[in-house]
Amino acid sequence: MRISYLWLKELTGLEWSAEEMAERLTLCGIANEEVTSTAKYLDKVVVGEVLEVHPVEGASRIRRTIVDVGREKLQVICGAPNVAVGQKVPVAQVGAKVAGEVEIKAAKIRGVDSAGMICAEDELGISSDHAGIMVLDPSAPVGAALKDHLEYDDYILGFELTPNRGDAWSAIGIARDLAALGGVTVKRPEIKLRESLEKTSIVIKVTSDDLIGCPRYAGRVIRNIKVGPSPWWIKKKLLTAGIRPISNVVDITNLVMLECGNPLHAFDLEQFGSNEVVVRRAIQGEKFTTLDGLERTLTSQVLMITNGKHGVAVAGIMGGLHSEVTEKTTTLLLEAAYFSPIVIRRGRKELGMVTESSARFERGVDPNNIQYAIDRAAALFQDICGGEVLGGTVDCYPQKIESKQIALRPDRCRAIMGTDLPAARMKAILEGLEFQVTGEATLAVTVPTFRSDISTEIDLIEEVARIHGWGNIADAVENVGPLYSPANAEDIYENELRRILNGIGFDEVLGHGLADGRLAEMMNPGLPQVKISNPVSDDLSIMRNSLLPSALGIASHNVSHRITDLRLFELGRAYFPPCSGRDWTEEERLSLLVTGNSPANWRDKARPVDFYDLKAAVETLALHYHLPTFEYVPTSVAYLEREISFTIHADGQPLGIVGKLTDQLAKKFDIRQDVYAAELYLPVMMRLSRALGKFSPLPIYPAAPRDLAIVIDQSIKVGEMLDRIKNVAGPLAESITVFDVYAGKQIEQGKKSIGVAIVYRSPERSLSSDEIDAAQQAIMKTLRDEFRADIREK
Amino acid sequence: MSILDEVSHIEQDAIKRISEADSLDLLRELQVQFLGRKGSLTAVLKSLGGLSPNERKAVGARANQVRELIEQKIEEATSRLSSAKSSSSFDPTLPGTGQYLGVTHIVTQTMNDICGIFERMGFQIARGPHVETEHYNFEALNFAPDHPARDEHDTFFVEGGRLLRTHTTPVQAREMEKRKNDLPIKLIMPGRTFRHEDISTRAHVSFHQVDGFLVDEGITIADLKGCLNAFTHAYFGEGLKLRFRPSYFPFTEPSAEVDVACYLCRGKGCQLCKQSGWLEILGCGMIHPNVLEMAGIDSEKYTGYAFGVGVERPAMLKHGINDIRLFFNNNLRFLRQFN
């Protein structure tokens, strides 16, 4: 909300500067966002009189004018259609800076010298109006500085109000907080009404058929109105608040709303169509044209003002086109009402619109300020529009909304704030905010009805704290609460994983958790998805049920930016809806992805990464966490190549999936290189992880290393062969490792040569060469028999 | 000239010429000249025959001392000259061939930094679901239905009646309910949150947050201020001023927003702080009695404070990052700057 600084000064009498006012309001909860001078673009702008207007040859849109600015007469080119001889106009002289930070310079336009600019309101920062040049009052003194003539040397204070503070959406509302801060009281404008003998209640009747939506509806009638422009003092207040002046009638309703927060509405009584106002809910499907000219279809959520036959306004949101005040209006029906915040909120959501009026009703206006608001407006109609105010107000208010009574215990207030604030200060603060307070040990507080946000003791404590100022509460210097809190095991585990993976050259990435439902279905057909009911776009339609689409998306982004050698991991969740007996589930997972070339340097040349690079990372984790032996069980997954697609099993439990992505899928992500990826289930991994075990004594007897070169069929799995070797060698074999895999020259087609190193050692004695030879023989025999191996011993 | 004088003369001459030598060849020559079989010092030693045993002993000792000194000087000069212009083919200037060290995502690093500070103050980390119920995300946190406060939480709803949590505070409601009989509770809740927004430089559908709270007897605003002061100084730097602006959150009362004096201009106003001198970093307040009561905690006996800090925003402020999308694009040229 924006409001004039001078207005706040006028209401409070406080001599604070605009900056000081803004700062103090910020520190009491009315957050100031901007302090802008209204005269920002008025420097070197003076009142001029248009003496001559001439056409410019060959340019129909512009005209040459001679303008008297007092000291001199200027020749100025003007493009506005409304410029005319005799007008008093604002002239920006050379050197002036107008809105948009445009500096006025002496220029030649179409060969004609121009020494200034005749300005429209938007160029002066007064409003957003650019329809034509601003035409000033005929009495404006030629040559005077515009800001002096307009008395427009003010500041606009812009505030971002919290949604609970409906009471602060007005000049008086903000002034109340200022008054509490400054120890003064708000000076409300005086109202002097001269009511005529004709009674309002004879002319109009009001009824609310929906006391929930409309607990109070008040009306006044004003005759003999002359519609015209508002005086400048009203326009100024509207302009600083960002509201465009329209006519004295509309401006006065807006002014009163800005002043005290109660939205008003003025109908042309002659166009109203009856002499009764009936408030009711709209009928489902009812059609109504609002004053912006749009025909709207209403639902029963929307509250209507009717003339007993048909709608005349959408209550609290927008008036209707047909009963709008026009230049011809002479008799006004003035409405001041209290509508339920919830009903207005639902209604304006239904209609998809927010107005100055609906924003205030939605946050709660003061139901008991309605008489003041309607009288204030009536008095202004009387004084400014020459109106005759009929006697009395018709007021449908069958159940008065009473002030709340709340007890405030000073001890409780101190216990929340952590200060020794005396009860007298609490009382003073609350009274400053126009609460009534009695009692001493416990304060009995009457909450004014403009503070609908306050309903319990803690609300009062908040008021005391914000006016006292958080800055005046000393910071505690001691830590409170438990002395020690155990660490979170998952957090530690994940951070350790990060360190290991970083150490072996993997970069951490973070997906945002949302994914494309169609792609997810293609990758994991039939896997349940958490579907978003209101997605922002098609490619963010579900919560991901696998981390791999995220990993691929990220790889794709990097590859498209020519970062092609990737080793990525992500720790994140996969999401599942309730399904076959399981509740909503979020599984913590680890994804790994490698693609492109292996890390290289001047000595070690790059080579394309393969399955074993990824497997190495998985094995590093297995080693670190002492996981049980992994089994790579061939599996069939839509997104992995059939040959290179495995479920990792440990202790018989599936721990994750690893393999090579299909070229087809990679291509979908614009990746034209091999991609290997794994997705591991963290809870399973954590469960299977073992801490460091007991120490084994260092060997005292010597080791006996032996190598075997084994030529076998390509189709034989080395792992299976190693398992057999281990089995046959028994406990004497301390380690069995593969040191070479070769196929090609010197090896028969369809075969491969595997170099296996076996280290024999006993913890109890030195092994004799006979023992070792026997073990070797047994292994070789097994390999020949079971794997049809051709073996050379080394 | 006595023989001892002659030895001293040789000593001085040798030291001077060795120090001036500019090549290894010359040093070898000097070695021969002074210490060689026909060298000057050798000649002195050979001429001791005519002296008394006492004189012989004294001159011999002195000559040996000089020999050792010359040897030492030659050695030093040799290493000086050879290192200056090595004739070795070994090249230590080639880069090392170590492994690339991967980077932890800057969001994770920031979150860990924030959590680390609170953990050292005795907070424990708690987690909760991202797909939340309306109850824990809103109702249990005192968001009345149809209250304008809900407008500030643009929400993704999912089929089946849940929503994506709009803040990490629902974990507070869950944990309070779970541990209501095991007070005090002192937790921080880091994690991912979601807002139904169009993706732009300033907004994303997903971002991270660290919320925290403490429930115990006798907790006050003063305690909250002390805690957040300690945090801010640890995270942004000592000596930076804080200001608490009263504000509104449905789940805390009284509530405040916390601004820290801009660490770049120290409050004078600059581009980073949009000339205000302040950076908005935290929301906080005393836990609303309704929220305690809904969790089954006696709000007369216990009070508590709660706070929430963004993760992307402080990271953006600290590292001058101007586009929130960079965090989720995961361009490695971006991520690797934080290694």
Ligand SMILES: [Zn+2]
């Ligand atoms: Zn700054």
